[in-house]
Amino acid sequence: MNATGVMILALALGTYAFRLVGPALHGRVEIPARVQELASAGAVVLLVALLATGALTENGGFAGWARPAGVLTAVVLAWFRAPFAVVVLAAATATALLRAAGVG
Amino acid sequence: MRSPNRTNQYRRTTSLVRDSSLVWLAGGIVGVSFGAVSVAGGLPVWVPVLMSLVVYAGSAQFSAVGVLLAGGGPLAAAATGLLLNTRTAAFGLAVADLLGPGRATRLLGAHLVTDETVAFALAQPDQSRRRAAFWISGLGLFAVWNAGVLAGALAGTALGDTGRYGLDAAFPAVLAALVLPALRSDRGVRRAALLGAAIALTVTPAVPAGLPVLLALAALVTLPAVRR
Structure with a gap:
C-alpha cells in the first residue's frame, strides 16, 4: 500500500x-425539536452556499460569466416551477452556448 | 385492501425514480469527468475508482485529486478533502430520521449521504416520501457515480474539454431546482440562506476550500429558533 x-x-x-x-x-x-429544526434549516443554508460558491467561484476566484449565467437561467426557471429536467438542461445549454459564443 | 396501497406505492416509486434520474444523469456526467481528469493528470486508474467507492463525495474527490496533481502531497490532499466533507455531519443530522431504525440501514445509509441526495430527499412533501426518496436517490446515485468514474478513467483524455458542454453549470442548477421550494415556503430560512451565501462568497478568496460553506452556517443565528 x-x-x-x-x-x-x-x-x-x-x-x-x-x-x-x-x-x-x-x-x-x-x-430536541429545536435542534432538528435547526439541522434542516442548516442543510438548506449549506446547500444554498454550495449553490452560490459553485455557480460563481472556481479555485478561490471568479468562475467567469458563462457558468453563473447558466445557473441564473436555472434559478429563474425553477422559481416559475419549470420541470426539473428543463431546469438542469437549460443551465448546461445556456452555459455551453455562451462559451461557444466566446464568453468565458 | 392491499392492492390500492400497492398501486400507490408503485406510482410513488416510479415518480421518484423519474425525478431522481436527472440527478443521476448529472452525477454520472460529473463522475465521467472526475475519472477522466484524474487519469489525464497522470494518476493510475485505480486511484479515482477506489476513491469514488470508499470516499464517495464529488467535491472532496476533485479537491483531493487537484492537490495531488498540483504536487501538494497526500497529507494536504486528505486534509482538504476532510475539511470539505465536515458538512456531511450536518447533512447526516438532517436526514438521520429517514434511515430507519435498524443498525444495518443506518450504517449503509450514512455512506449514501451526499449534497444531491440530501437535497432531493428534503425537497419531498411528506416523511414517508422523503424516506423513499433518500434510498432511491442514494442507491441510484452511488451506482451511476461509480460507473461514470470507471468509464471516465478508462476513456482518459479522449473526451476533450468537458467545460465545452456547460456541464459545470449542471451541479449548481440541480441544487437550485431542489432547494427553491424550501426557500419559497419559509421566509426565515430564505433570509438565513441568502445571508449564508453572501458570507460564503465574501470569504472564498481568503480561506481554504471547504470553509466558506461552513462559515455560511453562522447565518443560522438570524433564525427565531436560535434567538428565543
Whole structure:
C-alpha cells in the first residue's frame, strides 16, 4: 500500500465518521425539536452556499460569466416551477452556448 | 385492501425514480469527468475508482485529486478533502430520521449521504416520501457515480474539454431546482440562506476550500429558533 492508497483510506474513514454522527446519535440521544429544526434549516443554508460558491467561484476566484449565467437561467426557471429536467438542461445549454459564443 | 396501497406505492416509486434520474444523469456526467481528469493528470486508474467507492463525495474527490496533481502531497490532499466533507455531519443530522431504525440501514445509509441526495430527499412533501426518496436517490446515485468514474478513467483524455458542454453549470442548477421550494415556503430560512451565501462568497478568496460553506452556517443565528 503506497502513500496515495493510505490517503484515500484516511479520507474515506474520516468522511464516513462525519456522515455517521447524525444516524448514530439518532434514537440513542433525545434530539430536541429545536435542534432538528435547526439541522434542516442548516442543510438548506449549506446547500444554498454550495449553490452560490459553485455557480460563481472556481479555485478561490471568479468562475467567469458563462457558468453563473447558466445557473441564473436555472434559478429563474425553477422559481416559475419549470420541470426539473428543463431546469438542469437549460443551465448546461445556456452555459455551453455562451462559451461557444466566446464568453468565458 | 392491499392492492390500492400497492398501486400507490408503485406510482410513488416510479415518480421518484423519474425525478431522481436527472440527478443521476448529472452525477454520472460529473463522475465521467472526475475519472477522466484524474487519469489525464497522470494518476493510475485505480486511484479515482477506489476513491469514488470508499470516499464517495464529488467535491472532496476533485479537491483531493487537484492537490495531488498540483504536487501538494497526500497529507494536504486528505486534509482538504476532510475539511470539505465536515458538512456531511450536518447533512447526516438532517436526514438521520429517514434511515430507519435498524443498525444495518443506518450504517449503509450514512455512506449514501451526499449534497444531491440530501437535497432531493428534503425537497419531498411528506416523511414517508422523503424516506423513499433518500434510498432511491442514494442507491441510484452511488451506482451511476461509480460507473461514470470507471468509464471516465478508462476513456482518459479522449473526451476533450468537458467545460465545452456547460456541464459545470449542471451541479449548481440541480441544487437550485431542489432547494427553491424550501426557500419559497419559509421566509426565515430564505433570509438565513441568502445571508449564508453572501458570507460564503465574501470569504472564498481568503480561506481554504471547504470553509466558506461552513462559515455560511453562522447565518443560522438570524433564525427565531436560535434567538428565543
